[in-house]
Amino acid sequence: MSTPLSSAADFEHMFDLAPVSLWLEDWSGVRALLQRWKNQGVADVEAFLRGHPERVREYGAAIRILKVNRRTLALFAAADQATLEASLERIFRDDMLEPAIAELRQLWSGALEFSNQTVNYALDGRRLDVFIRGRILPGHESSWERVLVSLEDNTVQERARVQLQESERHARLLFEHSPVSLWVEDFSAIKRLLDNLRERGITDLKTFLKVHPEFVEQCLHEIRVVDVNRTTLHLFGAVDKQALYAQLAAVFRDEALETFADQLLDLWDGRLVQQREVVNYTLAGEPLHMHMQFAVQEDHHGDWGLVLLSLVDITARKKAEAYLEYLGKHDVLTGLRNRAYYVEELNRLARKGPWPVAVIAMDLNGLKTVNDDHGHVAGDALLRRAGEVLSKAVGSSGCAARIGGDEFAVLLPGADERAAQTVMEHVTSLQELNNQFYPGQPLSLAMGLAVACDGAAVTAAVHQADIAMYEVKARHYESRGADRRQR
Structure with missing residues (x-):
């Protein structure tokens, strides 16, 4: 029959075999350093470090590593703790100002724990995105002699997040700088109006619109413009998006009502992708002949909540055709x-x-x-x-x-x-x-x-x-x- 391990032995095993990187450290030197800065009149540690970024080295030098676990050695490709400690400058390198500020700002305000997303480097050169959590252990609040730090390797997630951000930024750039006028719109209210007609037993929308032409204007007013790009503002002569949104009635009028009625008939018949020639107007009242492409996005076929509409200015072509x-x-x-x-x-x-x-x-x-x-x-x-x-x-x-x-x-x-x-x-x-x-x-x-x-x-x-x-x-x-x- 085996003898139960003592609580100290249990802690040693749990610490060493934990699936995350654990560092047991002595931060008493950090506490003394912060107190010294306060005694010197520092009131805002973030402003102080931004004004004296070289002082970050003092912070790093004040931390004394007591023990790391196996996962730490594996994560940083170190043969043992001595090798790891001898190579800290290779692990914590490049610009460490922001991570230091993030950590010290929390401790400076009296917190007993801190967290931060940062970048470290393994000894084999790998870049590691890690989420750090630090906690002054109970019983050491006055001295900071024992601080447990965990490093969660989220490199894969961070890279995916950065790639997603870059993809979104790229898509935004394409949207904003497209040579074509682009509109992102919400047609969900129009879908509800059309669905309501069906529930009332209306089957022939064309006849209904002849009897109730005001329904076309009602639907037009229910379009919610979510976003437009720069080309749209330039094309319609608007100083900004708010100015354009406030004067949409001046943009979509006269002939636009007729073409919008045709658009409603196509939507009624389930044609969620359309193209046609339309006439709109600049805010100055000049007519614009446009080739419109309209598409309800696939993941919104059920509610029409996201519509992408592109307008290509064919006014010059129309004038040329008319002249010919x-x-x-x-x-x-x-x-x-x-x-x-x-x-x-x-x-x-x-x-x-x-x-x-x-x-x-x-x-x-x-x-x-x-x-x-x-x-x-x-x-x-x-x-x-x-x-x-x-x-x-x-x-x-x-x-x-x-x-x-x-x-x-x-x-x-x-x-x-x-x-x-x-x-x-x-x-x-x-x-x-x-x-x-x-x-x-x-x-x-x-x-x-x-x-x-x-x-x-x-x-x-x-x-x-x-x-x-x-x-x-x-x-x-x-x-x-x-x-x-x-x-």
Whole structure:
């Protein structure tokens, strides 16, 4: 039968076999050092050490190691305690100011224990992240002759934490400095509103929105913006996030309500990833054409609590497309429709009407003479004046086009001869007014009119209008004794 071990022997075994690094130390020298600093007038130990970082060595030198356990020797790759004590400068190295401050600040305030996260080094060079706990043992509170220090190796956890922090920092940098406008939003309130409609028996959201258009605005107001990046602030002209959040109603309005209604319909049908073109507005009121990509994050499909929305500014592209479309249908010099559009409109009217269709053929008198005598700049100015007159006279009721160098045509759907004559009189009146404002080269348009009563007569009407116009033009030159071929 074995004899029970004494309590002292039990302690020795527990200390030596403990699974954490244990250090039994004498800190009486530390206590004396702190008392000496206080006697010298030190009131704030942290400020003192930051002002005199070299004094940290005094703190380290005042600690006397009494005993360490097996786990300590294994952790620091030391053959024995003597080797460990002889190598302390290799274990506790680099910047020890912060760990010292963390420990001494607690003891300075009268605490009997301290804790701190720090870095040590094993004798084989390994970097060790350790969590230190120290406790002045009972019975030694007045002398600090016995302090038990434990070191928990949490290198793996610390490295994982640092990697997570670095990953989060990297993600934050990508978010903040993305060249695309990024919005983090919470759509959970919208999901609740839509779920409530289903519970009320609503199955056709499209019809419901037509009857209750105010529901779209209600949902729009329920969007909670969690965060935006710098590009967003720059794009919308906001000085900071608070300024943007306070004026979201100015950003999402008009056309945005229509596209948001489409977005709600997609969400209703379970499409949690969407993309579409939208129009938003800067805080200054300028329209922004955007390509929007919207995605409810996978781990929030159940509540829509996290949505990532990206906006790419396509305003320049839209302007370019609009300009190209304009060029495809307009004469750049006069601003009127071009020949391609005129032919297309003529064919459309021939197929669909409405009837009758009046055709006015026009020709700018004297353009060749102006070009020859005063140059093409003067001729272009005369053409622009003709465009101003025709645009104003015809307006949106018909199609005024430049179909050649000095040739123009007007198509008037649903207009009989009397209505067309009224337009021609308006052109003549505006022409005279224009000449009053532009002294020098007079603007003079020869005009001929014909009316088609059905599609089959359109081509003939164009030809008849040309003949009538040339007759007027001939009389114009005859009255001035000029040869048209030279003019």
